[in-house]
Amino acid sequence: MASSGPAEWYNTLPTITRFFGTACVATTIAMEFNVVDPFYLVLDWRMVFQKFQIWRLVTCFFIIGGFSWNFLMRVILIHNYGVGLEKGVFQFKTPEFLYMLLFGALTLLSISLALPGFNLIVLNGPFVFMLLYVWSKHYPTQNVSIMGLFQVQGFYLPWAFLMINMVLGGSPWQDLFGIFTGHLHYFLTELNPNTRQAMEPPEFVHKFIAWTNAGHVSQSYVQRQGPAGVFRGRGQRLGGN
Incomplete structure (x- = not known):
């Protein structure tokens, strides 16, 4: 492992999480160096419906913000829990993993449209929290170190990060929307036998x-x-x- 370079490490990442993480980092770099105006990337439903700027339905999931502590933590979460899911629970079920991401994205877009008062114009945060929550349901007893300060079991991990965000002055709503989306998918695919077949990936996936x-x-x-x-x-x- 010590002899492996960054390119070799990058190529070992699973394809879907690698694409998502790369898109997030590339978007951050483009915004940081003023290559693109964030105004054209955020989710603006008026611009989607009136100007047919449908790319906003995708780019809103790639926006983290400028280079900051929040950016670093978000990238670490994508790596740890996106990769953890794709190479773990979904290792031989790539269509199911991609369909989970599509389901989560559509659910969060629907929440943004239905609840305009929450001003959900950037959906990267709740989307990553969805990954974190689904991971925690599949690995509930695994001990996880948070920033090297303390350890919690996987089951409590989303709630620990939610509390940290609130202590730092952030709003809990985006994290809660991510938790809701992750739980909805887990309920439909794992807990409720009546909906499992309906949640199987369609042919196009x-x-x-x-x-x-x-x-x-x-x-x-x-x-x-x-x-x-x-x-x-x-x-x-x-x-x-």
Whole structure:
């Protein structure tokens, strides 16, 4: 590990989390050096509906802010818990991981539209908190060190970060929206057997993962394609085949 350079470390990151983290860092650099005006990236529903600036529905998830302590902590959270999920619980279920992110993004966009009073124009914070919450539900007993100051079990991790944010003077609402979104997904996919099948990734998600070779397509989907399927890459090697 000591001989590995930054490029080698970067290439070992799982594809989807690597893309998201890179987009967040690149957006921060572009904003910091005035390459792009944040006004054109934040979620402005009036501009979306009236000017058809639909890119705002995506770029609002990449905005962290300028280089700061908050930026550093957000990048660490993306690395620790985004990578932790993609290489852990979702290691052989890349479509499920991507679909979870899409579900979370659509849920947060809906909350922003339905509750304009909360002024949710930047959704990176609640989106990352959603990842943190889902991770905590899958690893509830794992001990985690927070900034090297104290340890908590995974189950309490989102609430610990929520309290830290409040102590530092931040509003709890964005974190709570992220927790709500993460719990909604966990409830629909893990706790409620009546909704598990409905939460399975649709065909286009599987096709996208197979087309981009971004990860493992589920074995059941590969089998549905039959021997004449056009999909290749890691998806067909699932399960050691």
